[in-house]
Amino acid sequence: MIPHVQLPGHVAGWTLKEKTAVAAEMGDACRHEGFFFVHDHGIPTDLIGEVYSETQLFYRLPVEEKGKYEASEKSQFLGYRGLGREKSRTHSGTEACEQYRLGNTTHELALPESVDFYHEHFPKSLELFRHLTHLGDGILAACALGLGLEEDFFKGYLGRPLHRLGLNYYGASHPSDVGSKVDYAMSPHVDLSLLTILDQDEPGLDVRNPDGTWQEVPTVPGALFLFLADYVQRWSNGLYRAAPHRVTAVRCDRMSIQYKHRPDYGVVVAPLDALTGPADPPKYAPLNTGSEYVAVLRSLLGR
Template identity: 80%
Template sequence: MIPHVQLPGPAGEWTSKDRQSVAERIGGICRKEGYFFVHNHGVPAELLKEVYAEMQRFYRLPPEEKSKYDATEKSQFLGYRGLGREKSRTHAGTEACEQYRIGNTTPDLALPESVDFYHEHFPKSLELFGHLTRLGDGLLAACALDLGLEEDFFSAHLGAPLHRLGLNYYGASHLSRVGSKVDYAMSPHVDLSLLTILDQDEPGLDVRDTDGTWLEVPSVDSALFVFLADYVQRWSNGRHRAAPHRVSAVRRDRMSVQYKHRPDYGVVIAPLEALTGPDEPAKYAPLDTGSDYVAVLRSILGR
């Protein structure tokens, strides 16, 4: 059973009392399941429709046109990941989807000549990006409160955050086209982010519960799906659970919008001293959101 949370409206308008109310509602969910639907989130339904229309237009472009926006280290991995471009982290093959990334960049790495170049097909997606950033900030503040921290605790690590919006296309023929020998289109994994917010036009996402059972995430009108990711689990020393997830083999074309809320480049994330002690030692090694994260992207996208 996937929990549902009724929010007090658009997160950018929440008061401290609102954030405390959300923390009380999601606290137990974050500690157990780590995933939930949110309602009354303030993202216009019409905007989501326009984002899917942008995605359709882009993915219908000829391959040579899409390849102009190839995601590489030089673009800070913004742009297009063609079918079979991303290597699986769990099997010898590749992921059976096409992907596109828009979002923030960091001056700590070489910048592409024009970030706007990678965003030019997606003005409505950039508008959605702003809505989801505010929602992510609100949910993260609620997580902090549930952990007994100040509501703005995580804000110190969000001065120049590397939030990203993934625009993903899973074609019904993609599994056969990449010669996949598994029965899922995206391998099981936990996101390298703080939390992830997702919408899908067709079911396909599965999450794994605490018993190890895979649950299909339905498409719910007017609701967004949220799941916690590695960085919150690591900072909280496992008090908040990151949700393993995958995309099953799709029977018809499917698109998803996947927003990842991330901290600044180069933040070292390790279990907080306030949440560890002699009876609760650190369960996770430190992870650098700069060099360690880039190393992962190199391993799955390197050429």
């Protein structure tokens, strides 16, 4: 069973008492599954529908037009990842989907292209991005409280955060188009982020339970699906679980909206001193969320 968490409306109005209540309700799910649905999040349903419409319009463009927005290191990996562009993390082929990335950039890396160029088709998506940024901040504050930390503990690591909004299209024909020999369209992995918030218009996402079995995530009207990612698991020294997930070979065309809450470029994530000790030594090595993250993207998207 997937846990369900009731939120106190839009995060802009949450009090410390309400964040503490959210932390308590999320607690078991964060420690055990690492994933759950959130209800009463305050994000307009109509807005999410408009984002799907924007996404659909973009993916209907000719391949040559979509290719003008190709994601690369020069764009800080914003933009379009065409079918077969992303290499699989688990097999020798490529992922059977098309993807588009919106989001923030850093001054630490070169950015010769205008960010507005990559965002020009997606005004409603950027509006949703702002809502999800606030929701991510609220959930992260609740995570801190649930770990016995101050609510703003992680705020100092955000700085100029590199949050990302992914608009993903899984066509029913995509696996055959890329010659896939596996029964999934996106390889199993754990996100390199703090947490991920997702909506899907059709089922297709699977999450891995603590016992190693895979579970299909249904579509739940009005709810968003949330799963913890590598950085929270690493900071918490495994007290909170990151959720491995994949996308199955879909039976019909599917779109998903995937928001990743991320820290500032170059933040080093390692088990916190407050959550380690002689009886509970660090289980994870430090990870640089700047250079090491970019190296992963190079390996997935490099020509």
